[in-house]
Amino acid sequence: MKILPLLGAMAMALLSCHAEGKFPVGINLGQNSDYTPMFPFADAMKNARGWARVDKRYEAGGVSLNPQGWPLEDAAIVINAAVPDLAGVYQLKFRGPASVSAPDGGKVEDYQYDSGTRISTARVIVPERQTLLSLAFQQTEGGVTDVELLRDLPADGPFTKVFLESLKPFGTLRFMDWMRTNGSKQVSWADRTTMGSAVWTRPNGVPIEICVDLCNKLHADAWFCIPHLADEGYIREFARLVKARLDPGLKVYVEYSNELWNFQFPQTNYFKAKATEAFDAKVRAGEMEESRRNQELYAMLWDMEALSAAKALKIFRDEFADNARLIPVIGSQSANPYVTKSYLRSGVLDGVISAVAIAPYFGHFLGSKKDADRTLAEGIEGVFARLGEDIDSSNKKAIESNAAIAAEKNLRLVAYEGGQHLTPSSGDKERDKQLNELFIAANRDPRMGEIYKRSAANWAAAGGGEFVYYSHVSAYGMSGYWGLIENMQQTSTPKLDAVKTIASGNFETSDKK
Structure with missing residues (x-):
């Protein structure tokens, strides 16, 4: 040999x-x-593009961020782009009040805000064949933090x-x-x-x-x-x-x-x-x-x-x-x-x-x-x-x-x-x-x-x-x-x-x- x-x-x-x-x-x-x-993470936010201005959501940047990268003002973010199989019901949770929308398709439903804990929750419904998902957070009180968007997929830890x-x-x-x-x-x-x-x-x-x-x-x-x-x-x-x-x-x-x-x-x-x-x-x-x-x-x-x-x-x-x-x-x-x-x-x-x-x-x-x-x-x-x-x-x-x-x-x-x-x-x-x-x-x-x-x-x-x-x-x-x-x-x-x-x-x- x-x-x-x-x-x-x-x-x-x-x-x-x-x-x-x-x-x-x-x-x-x-x-x-x-x-x-x-789709590695249960929290879809972890593969998001980066925070951007609401009117320029595809271009990460242009907004003030805290040291952890959360926006200090109204902002938008692209979660997934040109990716198949996004359909499902996502569970949204974040800190601070906001008017939340899905400007590239999908619905934000059942929004609730607890003023005592300052926690907001909602469901984001993404229809079949949608390949682009973004969220916009407006009417905030100095931005939002700790945004979590759980996928409609079984998870094991993160x-x-x-x-x-x-x-x-x-x-x-x-x-x-x-x-x-x-x-x-x-x-x-x-x-x-x-x-x-x-x-x-x-x-x-x-x-x-x-x-x-x-x-x-x-x-x-x-x-x-x-x-x-x-x-x-x-x-x-x-x-x-x-x-x-x-x-x-x-x-x-x-x-x-x-x-x-x-x-x-x-x-x-x-x-x-x-x-x-x-x-x-x-x-x-x-x-x-x-x-x-x-x-x-x-x-x-x-x-x-x-x-x-x-x-x-x-x-x-x-x-x-x-x-x-x-x-x-x-x-x-x-x-x-x-x-x-x-x-x-x-x-x-x-x-x-x-x-x-x-x-x-x-x-x-x-x-x-x-x-x-x-x-x-x-x-x-x-x-x-x-x-x-x-x-x-x-x-x-x-x-x-x-x-x-x-x-x-x-x-x-x-x-x-x-x-x-x-x-x-x-x-x-x-x-x-x-x-x-x-x-x-x-x-x-x-x-x-x-x-x-x-x-x-x-x-x-x-x-x-x-x-x-x-x-x-x-x-x-x-x-x-x-x-x-x-x-x-x-x-x-x-x-x-x-x-x-x-x-x-x-x-x-x-x-x-």
Whole structure:
């Protein structure tokens, strides 16, 4: 077995896991937002957009808020937008008097106000096929607080039961999107979302406590991402909270920010600006030649990111006292193993991280400007043929290369994200529309499940460990087809069914490839 010399004891542990009939599968939770068809919380207010002026309810902002985010004046708020299956009778409760309306449809009935407790209650009735729900609070006495809008869904604590049920197949939950890691502006511990915050969407996502409680309820390992601007106090309190609140039998993956190699994200450009500043200073001091900018700038960038990651992850190490359940990781670029080498080169991460994490997506090129015409000409048969070629060639090679680099440092290889990466990106509106229709069909096709199993088999053969798919639930469209399911009513899709099968340790496909 060729992976044994490469990965030694780590590969043996993985094979033992397979022998028990299981494979470590996780899931990325999508952004908690008004437009995500997730329905995670019994209280629909927790996925609301943000308070706005009554006459501009779709644009969060423009009203005075208290420190917890409640309005100090008349205000409106979008609860859900472009989301199916909103119908039902919601129970509304809040503090303070108000005239309440549902300006985008629905009825507010049986409003009552208790002047002694200053508590208002009402029922909000949303009809069938309504996809937009908002509330307006007028004639208030300095705004309203503690607004709660309970869904017409069975609940278990703060979570809806349908949400909990949908997550049961997954052994690890990654909270990168749920906590809005990309472009985070959080610096101090006071900046974070708290349990008392009015909404758990923008700007900083879901409270850490809720993430931990979700893992405890599902007995799933947690995967957290540290905001790139967070100071030492923030990181230390983060670590202490997780250590104290999470079931001690669960593992904690911790990652510094997200995709620091990816220049689509503000955190990467933040470090690029710092590296550029440092390089320019060396040029001015005569320590560096301008002609070496392209080579040296990126080396400095990767070194800076590795050092910042090491400092942040070391704080978690200190707080957990090197407890074996803590798994600090460095996220790297799957398709470019040189980035992985560069992060590990200086040695600052030695003794700090336990794993290298990559995202071995496949098929991203099929919607590109270069390949779009061929993709459309070959149709869905061609899509699956080329996806198969990708996972058995360049994708497989990238996984094996990263595994070898990790093994040189005695590190595990895990996947922070992964799955199909079909996106219409040809640059031509009409072509992208056609690609979108084709890619939606491909993601709903049973053959996509077969591709997922083939990809997982390659991952396991290379010694890969935990594979955290991207993502849980999302509507399909021009921005991608990320969800294993498209809405919370789906309990079976080709991708979801395949991942469940993979989790059982079975990678066998119907075509035996």
